Every structure is written in structure tokens, then in C-alpha cells.
Amino acid sequence: MPDSPGNPTGGESLLFLTDEQLRKGIEAMFFAYRGFTADPDRILEGMEYGRAHHRAVHFINRSPGTTVNNLLEILGVTKQSLNRVLRTLVEDGLVESRVGNRDKRERHLYLTEKGVDLERTLSEAQRGRMRAAYRAAGPAAVAGFRQVLEAMMEPELRRQYQNLKEGST
């Protein structure tokens, strides 16, 4: 292994932070994300839906009764963009949009049975790959994986992430 020529890290215990190591991390994220989305994408192609629909369905399933505004924050898109997706999902009977009780301006979103079916199909494919990767890498690696990803998030999104059920992990 070459001794990272010309890299001013000082030579303490932080040797793993060479530019080379960081670049490999960046590339790992890029290639892994491709694998991460590959299976759902394959399933969705041919249907009239895409990755954006998958994301909406995922988070509605995750937080049933969530409001549109809430979903907007989590997904980080404009309401026009989200609305286009939600409209088709509601029209096709995968998502139900109920007027709020306390605040009648709000719409609360729920998956219908049909919506749950699609979510399960997509989720099972994605979880299958995740499970295989977890198995191959082992429990200690999984813990590290989660730690690094969490540290990589924007602080506001990290909070959203941690509030998504089982936050104690």
C-alpha cells in the first residue's frame, strides 16, 4: 500500500482520512445508491409510476395520516411536484386523502389496500437487497454503516429520520 504521498494529515490515528479514502467513500455512495434503487426501479418500469411515487408511498406507509406539508419537508420537493404524484396516486386509488378534524385545511394521507400492496412489493424487493448486504457485512458493519450515514445527513433531515419510528436504534 502506498503511503499517501504528499498528504498533510500529520500521521496520527486519522490516517484513514486521506483524500483517497474520502474519494473511495464518495464512489461507494454513488455505486451503492444505484444498487439501492435498482430493484424498485425495475418493478416500476412498465407501470405508470416512477421513483417519485415510490418515495411518496413509502413515507405515507411509514407515517399513516401524515399531512401534505409534512411529506413535503421529508421529500424535499415543491408542492407542485409532490402534488402531481399524489394526484395520480389518489386517482388510481392507492392513496386516500382525508380532510383533517382539528384543522380542516390539512389533508391526511393514508394508503388504501391497493397502496399497501404496491408498497409491499417495492419494499420487499428493496429490503431483500438490504438484507443480503447486512448479512454479508455483519452486525458490526451495519452499526457503522448507520452511524456514517446519519452523520452525513443535513441536521434537519437527521431529526426527521430519527423520528420515523424506532428512534432509539
Next chain:
Amino acid sequence: MPDSPGNPTGGESLLFLTDEQLRKGIEAMFFAYRGFTADPDRILEGMEYGRAHHRAVHFINRSPGTTVNNLLEILGVTKQSLNRVLRTLVEDGLVESRVGNRDKRERHLYLTEKGVDLERTLSEAQRGRMRAAYRAAGPAAVAGFRQVLEAMMEPELRRQYQNLKEGST
């Protein structure tokens, strides 16, 4: 920590593979990827370039003299899509496209000084976040992070990834 109610994993040492854990992993990928691309995206907005240009510039910098075909495989897009990006980069003098010596059909791609400048700007931003995440999580976590990501890749891309310099890591 709750004992994963109603989850039929059998109770061996693979408890960490509950659906809940897998879903959290999926969400971690989603949110972390947003953070991962946030800084370069911010820099690129306002310029006439986008994420596709960033990717091209990154991998040309990484493998100077790479051919178009090679880049196509790594990026996983069609040649028409890549060509649109490369054309603007060549026109703007960030990338040089040299006809091959051995095989004159091939074009070998190199960053110009200007291209190197852009790559460095984007890369420094992205590495900054990666470095902070690595520091926060620690060396053991980083190793696990890389292991899981690697296991998540499509086999063919994993090979591409491992061949990108310092493959012994």
C-alpha cells in the same frame, strides 16, 4: 431497547435483520444521499452545469484517458445522454477529447486545467462532508460503512468500483 415485537426472525444472532431495521437502513440511504449531493448541487446551481456534469468530471479526473465507452459503463447512462454532457464540457474547455493511438475510433478523455479546477471545487465540498461524517463516526464505523455499501452494489459495478485505484482497501 424494545424486543422487536411480533417479528418472526427466530431469535438467533440475526435479530438486527428485522423489517424495521431494514426500513431504517433504507431511509438512512435516502436521507444520507440527499446530504451527499447537497454541497456540489449548491455549487453547481447558477453555473450552466448539473449533477450529470459533476459525475462525468469526477470519473474523468479519476481515470484520466478513459474512453467514452468505459465512462458509459461506469455512469450507467446512454451514450446520447452522456454525449450531451461531454459536448458542453468539451466546448467549454473543461474536458479534452483525444483520438486514440492504438485504436483511432476511441476517444480518450482528459480534464483540462479548467476542468481540474471545477473538479477540485466540487470534490472539496463533497469530501468536506464525508470527512466530517467519518470523523464523527470513527474508523470502525467507516470500515462497516464501506462493507455494507460494497455489498449493496450490483456485482458488475462492484468490480468497476474496486478497480478505481487503491483497490486493496
Next chain:
DNA sequence: CTTGGAAAGTCAACAAGGCTGACATAAAAT
């Protein structure tokens, strides 16, 4: 030397999924 096929480039057309801006409505808050 001719020809088949690979590598690359180009043109046209289209789709998904982002974006902005403008505007409408209903309901809550002040």
C-alpha cells in the same frame, strides 16, 4: 482489398420529475 462490425457522434422526439410564478379556496389565527 473489400467488407463486416465496433466505436463514436449526431439528430429528433419524448418522458419523468424537478423547478418557478401566479392564482384560488378554505379555514385558522390575529
Next chain:
DNA sequence: ATTTTATGTCAGCCTTGTTGACTTTCCAAG
């Protein structure tokens, strides 16, 4: 009564992906 908030919608634009058809260049096999 007025303002603010939550949502929906229309129109139009951009980036980045796609397919299909076609051309040019040029290596290599017959």
C-alpha cells in the same frame, strides 16, 4: 375584518434520462 396558512392547480421551463435512426471512422477478418 384582515391576514396567514395549507392545499390545490395551471402554465411553462429545465435537466437528465430514454429510444430510434443514421453517419463516419476505422480495425480486423476473410
